Amino acid sequence: MSLSTPIVTDTLVSYPDGALVSSGTVLHVEPLPDGRAAVVLDRTAFHPVDPVWPDQPADQGTLTVAGVSHPVLDAVVGATDGTSLFVGDAPVRTGTDGWVFVVCHLVADATGIEPGSAAEIAVEPDGRRALSAGHTACHLASLALNESLAALWTKEVPRDGRGNPNFDQLAIEESRILPNGSLDTYRIGKSLRKKGFAAAELPGVLDEVTATANALLAGWVASSAPVAIARTGEGLGERRTWRCELPDAxxxxxxxxxxLTSLGELSGARVSLELETVDGALELRMRTTAS
Ligand SMILES: [Zn+2]
Structure with a gap:
């Protein structure tokens, strides 16, 4: 739908810093074809799902306007070129120049929510904590997997921050953050073999790879290393970087x-690996569990 008043700046987001509540102003209310409405605020603590790389699901929580608390049914990244608002179906990647990116809070009934109204956001804390733990463990597991698979590479490929061949980056097909865990799917097809990955050897060493990854994870969790998100600005479209000070890098x-803000918030993290042939290509699934 076209915008009567253009939205000219990205939503300012505080969830990268761990915020669970925020106060803002309603900028726009977009009626959706399914009867729901998308509410855009100037700032929010609510994490939206990004349809381009939908790894972490949206937070759960409420949007309160004029004393009425509305459950937020979903939250998605929206984008506007100044004339129209795309709610979860933008034709560009989040962060693309020339576009403005906003958090769309989806509510069942937007009666009483008007542009200019003050709005309070409250995120359900237990759900957020479980997804944060799952996401932190997911990144650690990918690094542990890279090291555990390092011996299977026969050619030089890009390396991760710890100096291991970056299997995760080269083979990832889908990543899903779950409460206190994650599920990553890697595709080991022709192009990965051409890059020098000895796929035929993987089934025979899968147990050993799993054990190596779990030993690394145990050591990292025990180190209580600090974790932080660095960013170039508060806008939704700004680049953000996960940073963890592991003992060796x-x-x-x-x-x-x-x-999370520290690996000390976890008591453990483990992975399990399984291989399957899908459409002639090998798929490796890594299930990560954080406790
Ligand atoms: Zn991430």
């Missing part, structure tokens, strides 16, 4: 999600 990678 500071590791960083791009990340739009939420995290």
């Amino acid at each position: 500071v590791v960083e990678f791009p990340c739009g999600g939420t995290h």
Whole structure:
């Protein structure tokens, strides 16, 4: 739908810093074809799902306007080129120049929610904590997997922050953050074999790879290493980087999600691996559990 008043700046987001509540102003209310409405605020603590890389699901919580508390049914990244608002179906990646990116809070009934109204956001804390733990463990597990698979590479490929061949980056097909865990799917097809990954050897060493990854994870959790999100600005479209000071290296990678502030908040993290042949290609699934 076209915008009567253009939205000219990204939503300012505080969830990367761990915020659970925020106060803001309603900028726009977009009626959706399914009867729900998308509410855009100037600032929010609510983490939205990014349809381009939907790894971490949206927070759960409420949007309160004029004393009425509305459950937020979902939250998605929206984008506007100044004339129209795309709610979860933007034709560009989040952060693309020339576009403005906003958090769309989806409510069942927007009666009484008007542009200019003050709005309070409250995120359900237990759900957020479980997703933050799952996301932090997911990143650690990918680093542990890279090291555990390092011996299977026969050619030089890009390396991760700890100096291991970056299997995770080269093979990842889908990543899903779950409460206190994650499920990552890797595709080991022709192109990965051409890059030098000895896929035929993987089934025979899967148990050993799993044990190595779990030993690394245990050591990292015991180190209580600090975790932080660094960012270039508060806008939703700004680049954000996950950073963890592991005992042997500071590791960083791009990340739009939420995290713990220290590995000391975990008591453990473990992975299990399983291989399957899908459409002629090998798929490796890594299930990570954080406790
Ligand atoms: Zn991430």
